[in-house]
Amino acid sequence: MSERMYARFLLFMNAVDDDLLEEALAVSKRKAMLHWRTLTAAAACLCVVLGLLLWQGRTPAPPESGVTAADLAGYGYTLPLPADAMDILYDLLPSPSEIPIAQARFGTGGHAVTLRAWRTEEPQEIFDDETWTDQMDWSDGGTTLSLRSNAQTAQVSWYADETQWSVRSDMTPADLLNTVDDIFSVLGRQLNRAPENAQDVHYNAFYLDDLAVGETSFTLDGVKYIYRIAPTYDTSPDFADISGVEETFDHQAQAEVGWCPARLAWNDGGAGKVVWFDVVPGQLYSLSVEVGASRESLMDLADQLFLPAQGEV
Amino acid sequence: MKDIQIIELFFRRAEEAVMRLAEKYGAMCQTIARRILRDERDSEECVNDAWLQTWNVIPPQRPACLSGFVGRITRNLALNRLDYNRAQKRDSTLEAAFEELSGSLPDSGDTLTDEVTFHDFLNRFLRRQSEEHRRYFLRRYWYGMSVQEIARECGVGEEKVKSALFRIRNKLRQAMEEEGVYV
Numbered sequence: 001m002s003e004r005m006y007a008r009f010l011l012f013m014n015a016v017d018d019d020l021l022e023e024a025l026a027v028s029k030r031k032a033m034l035h036w037r038t039l040t041a042a043a044a045c046l047c048v049v050l051g052l053l054l055w056q057g058r059t060p061a062p063p064e065s066g067v068t069a070a071d072l073a074g075y076g077y078t079l080p081l082p083a084d085a086m087d088i089l090y091d092l093l094p095s096p097s098e099i100p101i102a103q104a105r106f107g108t109g110g111h112a113v114t115l116r117a118w119r120t121e122e123p124q125e126i127f128d129d130e131t132w133t134d135q136m137d138w139s140d141g142g143t144t145l146s147l148r149s150n151a152q153t154a155q156v157s158w159y160a161d162e163t164q165w166s167v168r169s170d171m172t173p174a175d176l177l178n179t180v181d182d183i184f185s186v187l188g189r190q191l192n193r194a195p196e197n198a199q200d201v202h203y204n205a206f207y208l209d210d211l212a213v214g215e216t217s218f219t220l221d222g223v224k225y226i227y228r229i230a231p232t233y234d235t236s237p238d239f240a241d242i243s244g245v246e247e248t249f250d251h252q253a254q255a256e257v258g259w260c261p262a263r264l265a266w267n268d269g270g271a272g273k274v275v276w277f278d279v280v281p282g283q284l285y286s287l288s289v290e291v292g293a294s295r296e297s298l299m300d301l302a303d304q305l306f307l308p309a310q311g312e313v
Numbered sequence: 314m315k316d317i318q319i320i321e322l323f324f325r326r327a328e329e330a331v332m333r334l335a336e337k338y339g340a341m342c343q344t345i346a347r348r349i350l351r352d353e354r355d356s357e358e359c360v361n362d363a364w365l366q367t368w369n370v371i372p373p374q375r376p377a378c379l380s381g382f383v384g385r386i387t388r389n390l391a392l393n394r395l396d397y398n399r400a401q402k403r404d405s406t407l408e409a410a411f412e413e414l415s416g417s418l419p420d421s422g423d424t425l426t427d428e429v430t431f432h433d434f435l436n437r438f439l440r441r442q443s444e445e446h447r448r449y450f451l452r453r454y455w456y457g458m459s460v461q462e463i464a465r466e467c468g469v470g471e472e473k474v475k476s477a478l479f480r481i482r483n484k485l486r487q488a489m490e491e492e493g494v495y496v
Contacts, residue, residue: 001408006399008421009411011496013392015432016455020439021388022381024451235324235372259318280320280375308317 067091077102077117080186082179084108101126108179113169115183123159126166130155134173138205138212139231140191145180147205149173156180160189174204193227193305194218211284213242220301227305228286237261239277243286247271253295257285257302266293274298278308316379323371331364338380342387348406348457349391359394363387388456407457414454417482419489426494434494438485446477453478 001009067090072079076099081088085106093101093116101118116126132148132155139145145158154173157166167183169176177191181203184191191214192203198218205214211230218225230242241263249265249272256262257276266272272293275286287302314333322330342363346356363386376382395405426434439447448467452458453474460478464471489495 001412005412005415006408008415008496009408010392011428011431012411012414012435013407013455015428015435016439016451017436018385020436020447020451021385021455022376022378023444024448024456025381025384026378259321279324280317282375 072102075099075102076119079104079115079117080183081106081115082108082182082186085113095120095126109171109175111169111171111175113167113171113176113179116166116168118164119162120164121162124164125157126164127155127168136205136207136212138214140205140214140229143189143191145205147173147177174202177203177205192216192218193229193307195220195301195304198225200224208242208244209240211240211242223289223292225301226286226288228284230284232282232284235279235282239275240284241273241275241286242284243273243275243288245271245273245288251295255295255299257299257306258308260285260306262302264295264298266295266298268294272298274302276302276306320371320375320379323368331368334364334367334379334383335360338383341380342383345384345387345456346391349388350394351405355394356391359391360387362390366390384456405457407455410454410457414482418486419495421495424495426496431494431496434488434492438488442481442484446481449474449477450481 069079069090071092072090075092079090079102081104085104085108088104088106091103091105093103095101095118097120099119101116104115106113106115114127118124118126130148130153131150133150135146135148137144137146143158143160145156148155148157152170153168154171154176155166155168156176157164159165165183167176167180169179171179181191181201192201193214193216194201195218198220200217200219202217203215204217205212207213208230211232213228213230216227218227226243228242228244232240234240239261250267251265253264254262255264255274257274258278260276260278262274262276264272264274269291270293271288271290273286273288275284277284285302285306287298287305289298314337316337319330319333319337322333339360342360343356346359346363347353350356350359363383366386367383374382439450442450445467449463452463452466453460458466460471460474464474467474
């Protein structure tokens with residue numbers, strides 16, 4: 001290789017950003033996710049079947065815009081609507097690119113909801129500007145979400161699989177998050193972290209001591225549990241307790257959930273909590289219960305719920 | 314041992330961390346270094362330096378992908394040593410791969426693009442490609458892997474990799490000509 005060519009070689013070799021160089025060596029998604037592909041395909045088929053069943057069971061409102069779900073599908077959109085969505089109106093809105101924004105307006109629980117999706121290479125704002133009084137951003141299940149709200153309106157947005165999603169409604173932020181949780185389940189993803197056989201599942205997100213907390217409350221065998229997750233940059237061994245439970249307990253113990261250090265506190269047959277910390281990638285967890293606590297029951301459920309944020313790569 | 318557990322050992326400052334890292338990624342890093350340096354002893358020293366550098370940066374860093382993280386460190390350390398091997402007039406596998414890419418790019422013009430502008434151009438170009446094609450392209454021309462290796466590790470056919478490389482090389486040439494980037 002000539003000196004001129006070698007200079008060109010060094011210029012190229014030193015010009016690529018570190019994240020791209022690391023991405024290139026990461027385990028191929030095709031290889032690592034082969035079984036997920038099968039599952040995703042099955043889930044997609046299921047969504048189509050369920051969607052058709054639900055759609056046929058409804059009396060669609062007159063299409064004011066003349067746009068149908070089939071028109072959206074022509075642009076590669078299948079909007080995931082909650083099972084109880086009513087009076088659905090589809091539309092296609094112009095965007096800065098050749099691909100329009102897909103929209104569905106529908107009613108659920110006596111509230112009007114607008115869901116928008118836009119296939120785009122990077123996150124975008126797809127609703128008109130609004131003055132928000134509260135806002136928070138958090139990550140859950142590998143997806144970063146943002147919640148914006150004021151006295152009249154709430155909006156949740158997230159970007160996944162090269163699509164920007166945004167939902168706006170006159171619901172309270174907590175109710176809208178439950179609707180988003182329903183939408184996630186139609187998408188084959190999971191926002192709430194409740195066990196499969198849990199009932200009365202609710203998802204919420206809020207700030208607690210400057211930490212963005214994602215909370216799932218659920219009832220299991222007649223007992224109500226609250227499970228929380230919050231990312232943190234603090235790696236000190238004396239990690240924070242995000243359970244919000246401050247009472248005094250008869251018993252306290254150290255343990256491990258998975259490979260994570262954990263602290264337990266409980267009253268036999270009464271209230272109890274377990275908090276643990278996964279140092280990589282820096283995630284705090286808590287599980288609390290109001291009645292029926294024991295060391296075994298808390299640890300069993302914590303082990304069952306704990307899904308490491310960073311699997312083997 | 315899982316990556317996440319190895320990283321946790323680094324955070325605990327346990328010396329076992331380096332041993333586990335070497336067990337899991339030693340062969341991969343040795344291969345990366347050898348493709349650039351060819352000299353076995355140099356490659357070994359380079360990989361040992363990579364373990365030391367990893368120890369120095371974790372914590373505070375928490376790599377999302379440990380293999381990519383140590384692979385990138387090894388590659389950069391090996392490139393820093395390349396000058397010595399060049400004095401022995403022995404081109405590396407990576408240099409040979411690069412000649413394939415360089416041959417399909419436009420000839421240098423009278424006015425050469427500066428490093429900063431080229432860096433910006435190249436990364437914008439790469440980020441516009443699909444992740445899959447970018448992976449093939451960087452593995453071939455920035456890590457010196459053969460088409461067969463890429464196909465095997467990515468679980469695809471060799472023809473698919475060859476075709477993707479051909480298309481990206483053409484796209485890169487076209488983008489360089491359109492933006493007037495000459496190097």
